[in-house]
Amino acid sequence: MEHVSTYSGIALCVSALLITTFIKGKPHWGAVNLIAGVLLIMISGISFGMFSDLSLLFDSMLSTGEIDKASHYAAKSNATAWGFIISAITAAVGANIISAWFLAERPS
Numbered sequence: 001m002e003h004v005s006t007y008s009g010i011a012l013c014v015s016a017l018l019i020t021t022f023i024k025g026k027p028h029w030g031a032v033n034l035i036a037g038v039l040l041i042m043i044s045g046i047s048f049g050m051f052s053d054l055s056l057l058f059d060s061m062l063s064t065g066e067i068d069k070a071s072h073y074a075a076k077s078n079a080t081a082w083g084f085i086i087s088a089i090t091a092a093v094g095a096n097i098i099s100a101w102f103l104a105e106r107p108s
Helices: 004-023 031-051 054-064 069-103
Strands: none
Touching: 004 031, 004 069, 031 069, 054 069
16 A cells, blocks of 8 residues: 555556547547546646655665665666656647647538
């Protein structure tokens, strides 16, 4: 239970992928795209906050002896970088979807 936020952050990233898959092929002017874009930006912010707890997960694994110091350093630096990257990509996709919604012409 001590690493629930880390697992929740991973689940949010998977849900962002599912949202993106769901809206693929939908017309750009639909309200679904606006809602999906806003949700993706919200998910990005929340998952970034939850991925910041990854360092605590690796610290506890080091203290219990599950990983050695070299693996601890590598995992901590890689996880931090991927936490930034995944959150930034999710926010960028959400912003692009919202931009497409604003720029789309409604059918007559």
